[in-house]
Amino acid sequence: MIIELRGLYRAFFEFVRLLFDRRQLIWEMARRDLVQKYVGSRVGLLWTVIHPLSLIFIFWFVFGFGLKHKPVANVPFSAWLTAGMAAWFSFSGIVAESTGVIVSNPHLIKKINFPSQILPVVKIVSSMVNHLVFLILLVILLLVNGVPITFFALQIIYYYCCLVFLALGISWLTSAINVFFRDVCQIVQLVLQIMFWATPIIWDIKIMPEKVQMFLRLNPIHYIIRGYRESFIYYRPFWLHLWGGIYFWCVTLFLLIVGALVFRRLKGHFPDVL
Amino acid sequence: MxxxxxxxxxxxxxxxxxxxxxxxxxxxxxxxxxxxxxxxxxxxxxxxxxxxxxxxxxxxxxxxxxxxxxxxxxxxxxxxxxxxxxxxxxxxxVSALLELGAGFNPEFTGRQNVFFSGILAGFSRSEMKLRYNDIIAFADIGDFVEQPVKSYSSGMVMRLAFSVAIHIDxxxxxxxxxxxxxxxxxxxxxxxxxxxxxxxxxxxxxxxxxxxxxxxxxxxxxxxxxxxxxxxxxxxxxxxxxxxxxxxxxxxxxxxxxxxxxxxTTEISKLASESTLPEEASVDSFGTGKAKIISSRLVGVNGEIKKNVFCGDQLSLIFSLQLKEGLKHPIVGFGVADRLGLMVMGFHDLISSEPELELFIPGNVIEVKYSFVWPDLNSGTYAFTVAIADGILEDHKQEHWIHEAFVVNCIREKPLHGMFGMEYSLDLHQTLKE
The missing domain is CATH 3.40.50.300 (P-loop containing nucleotide triphosphate hydrolases)
Structure with missing residues (x-):
């Protein structure tokens, strides 16, 4: 049993180390991914601004303007909303795109000796541009509304790491299983839809009764979303949520290890199934 | 490594x-x-x-x-x-050319794909920059390097892929x-x-x-x-x-x-001992029908059917003939045509100068054998046309002619321009200048 665990540990370590070894390839592919998305369209990279801007506008229009949502924590609803949405759309974008990433690259998997585990990482790297644009919009919104940016904003780096690791573990799992069971792609889309409404993103967790709040905190994404808001709006350090942090990392590391090992186990079958 | x-x-x-x-x-x-x-x-x-x-x-x-x-x-x-x-x-x-354009992204240009292939093989961008000119020079696809690979002909994809494969050490x-x-x-x-x-x-x-x-x-x-x-x-x-x-x-x-x-290997030796008759099902044949070629086959020295021939092989072409009527001057002949149908060589000869032999009684089956050494022909398939005729060598009537009765495969190790090879020697003579 111990030997087996040690073997798994080494397998996981080597699997992850390859990501570092092939960083140039990841970088190159992420560049290509972005170029493929935007080059050739008229306004190019401007789309990365238009998409989040329109989203923020719609949610502001419906909830802030239409339904007259009151400011949360003395911050305009739109800014408060953007902080949460920045994290959520980064996360859901990575997971949704990564799930199909093995299936959509058969020319790499079947024809050449390709380290396929880098593909979800490539998606993460290329999604950083989008995320950065989202964060810049958030900062502009805050400054326009007279909300100061403090040193707490640097916590965003920590919370973004949380986001990346959680998304990566899930992406490895779903992208590998999707090769065999194409419905996974649809299921992931559906689950993400539900999660968007079930996670306190466009509504404040405090509107729920205490019992339900306990239950909602089990959702690891909530830890990230709350973190984003605390960095920009509530100015609270992350160590205030010690148990929340421990719980989050337990879940994330578990998903990351399971995702990596399942991916590694299934990887050899990819060229035969695709 | x-x-x-x-x-x-x-x-x-x-x-x-x-x-x-x-x-x-x-x-x-x-x-x-x-x-x-x-x-x-x-x-x-x-x-x-x-x-x-x-x-x-x-x-x-x-x-x-x-x-x-x-x-x-x-x-x-x-x-x-x-x-x-x-x-x-x-x-x-390992550098592989497994399939045409494997690993190339058709949406990207030749240049981008060259860089990507190099990075995939573990080179850095700057290392690929040093090799880039050599790769493009060898591939020699002109201005197409700046075009997406999907617009390439398969020959161009192959040129680029081969060039990349040999330039990444x-x-x-x-x-x-x-x-x-x-x-x-x-x-x-x-x-x-x-x-x-x-x-x-x-x-x-x-x-x-x-x-x-x-x-x-x-x-x-x-x-x-x-x-x-x-x-x-x-x-x-x-x-x-x-x-x-x-x-x-x-x-x-x-x-x-x-x-x-x-x-x-064991099966091949087994096959060699089996003497299968060449198929005659779909061949063209014509003639008056006074005589019939029942079968014709090319055999080696041990009587085995030959499908592959090499220059210098001792071969025999055996005709099995059945005569329905007596023939005065039976002539058998064969021609060898290359894959384009061009007659490379052809021979015909009287079976016997003595016309009234016992053998030529109607109904008898006789065998006639041409023996020869396979000449130095270029590699390829060659079809044998066989015929029996009556008359004299200069003027005769075809009794039975089978067009391309069977095909053999000739193998020549060194490639050759043209049809025939010959023996030659190559000498060098230098004259020293004062």
Whole structure:
């Protein structure tokens, strides 16, 4: 049993180390991914601004303007909303795109000796541009509304790491299983839809009764979303949520290890199934 | 690069690859994750217990019919798929031309794909910049480098892929029939380059082009139905392989049916002893019908049917004739035409100068034999046309003429321009200037 665990540990370590070894390839592919998305369209990279801007506008229009949502924590609803949405759309974008990433690259998997585990990482790297644009919009919104940016904003780096690791573990799992069971792609889309409404993103967790709040905190994404808001709006350090942090990392590391090992186990079958 | 052992760059031991035929891919997933490794599949072996070692710095040809496991073997050596059992050890960087444009993204330009391939092989951008001009110069596709690869002709894709493959310092270069789409000039350029780089790297080369195997390879491996039939001198293997090509083609595709089978070499000797008559079903024939050619066949010195002939082979063309009426001056003749139908040579002669022999009684079956030495013809297929006529050599009536009664395959090791070869010597004489 111990030997087996040690073997798994080494397998996981080597699997992850390859990501570092092939960083140039990841970088190159992420560049290509972005170029493929935007080059050739008229306004190019401007789309990365238009998409989040329109989203923020719609949610502001419906909830802030239409339904007259009151400011949360003395911050305009739109800014408060953007902080949460920045994290959520980064996360859901990575997971949704990564799930199909093995299936959509058969020319790499079947024809050449390709380290396929880098593909979800490539998606993460290329999604950083989008995320950065989202964060810049958030900062502009805050400054326009007279909300100061403090040193707490640097916590965003920590919370973004949380986001990346959680998304990566899930992406490895779903992208590998999707090769065999194409419905996974649809299921992931559906689950993400539900999660968007079930996670306190466009509504404040405090509107729920205490019992339900306990239950909602089990959702690891909530830890990230709350973190984003605390960095920009509530100015609270992350160590205030010690148990929340421990719980989050337990879940994330578990998903990351399971995702990596399942991916590694299934990887050899990819060229035969695709 | 790891240190290679005993000068080998590839070592394959007991290699098998079975494709698991699942009824659905759900079964495949269930099995991969099953804690007790329950089986959900039917097995099909693409490779079965293949072992060999390839020393450094040689060119290996791999031959075999379609479906014999050649590509699977190359894929395993390149690390694209994993073997089911057995061991593969490969020392050094493998550069592969497995399929046309594999690894190229059709949406990106030639330039971007060159860089990407290099980075995929582990080079940095700046290292690729140094090589870029050489790659483009060798590929020689002009302004198309700046165009997306999807707009390329297959020849251009191949040129670029080959150029990249040889410029990323491979220790092992794997080429799977990719050269076939290049034009003669580029193919020549590739062959010349392969000869140059073979000092530094080992080349594995799959081809159905026997002359390429013969002219390029130091050793050949013959795979049949997933098994290594034999390995050794390309000349010997090419000969046995071409013989098998004509004998066993129809058997190749029912490979799932037979579980085990003895090696093909024994089958070839068996086939040689069987004297099958050449098919006459679909041949053109005409004549007055006074005499009939029942069969005609080309045999070697031991009376075995010849399907493959080499220059210098002692051959006999045997006619079995049946006479319905007496013929005064029976003449038998044959012509040999190349694949374009051009008559390369033709002979006819009186069977006997004495006309009234006992043999020519109607109803008798007689055999007439031409014996000759196969001339130095270029490689290719040659069709024999046979005929019996009556009359004199200058003027005769065809009694039975069978157009292209059977076909043989001529193998010449050195490629040749034109139809015939001849013996020659090449001397050098230098005059010194004062």
């Amino acid at each position: 790891k240190e290679s052992c005993n000068g080998n760059v590839v070592k394959v031991a007991g290699l098998s690859k079975s494709y698991k035929l699942y009824d659905s891919s759900k079964d495949r997933l269930k099995e991969a994750l099953h804690p007790f490794k329950k089986k959900y599949y039917k097995e099909f072996y693409a490779l079965r217990d293949v072992s060999f070692e390839l020393p450094k710095g040689q060119v290996y040809g791999i031959i075999g019919f379609n479906g014999s496991g050649k590509s699977t073997l190359l894929k395993i050596i390149c690390g694209v798929t994993k073997p089911t059992s057995g061991e593969v050890e490969v020392w050094g960087r 491979p220790d092992i270069l794997v080429i799977d029939e990719a050269l076939a789409v290049g034009d003669a000039k580029f193919r020549h350029k590739c062959m010349a380059r392969i000869r140059v780089i073979k000092d530094k790297c080992t080349i594995l080369f799959v081809s159905h082009d026997m002359s390429a195997i013969l002219s390029l390879c130091d050793r050949a491996l013959w795979l049949d139905r997933g098994k290594l039939v034999m390995s050794g001198e390309p000349k010997e293997i090419a000969r046995l392989y071409t013989e098998a090509t004509y004998e066993g083609t129809e058997k190749v595709f029912d490979r799932q049916a037979e579980p085990e089978r003895e090696t093909l």
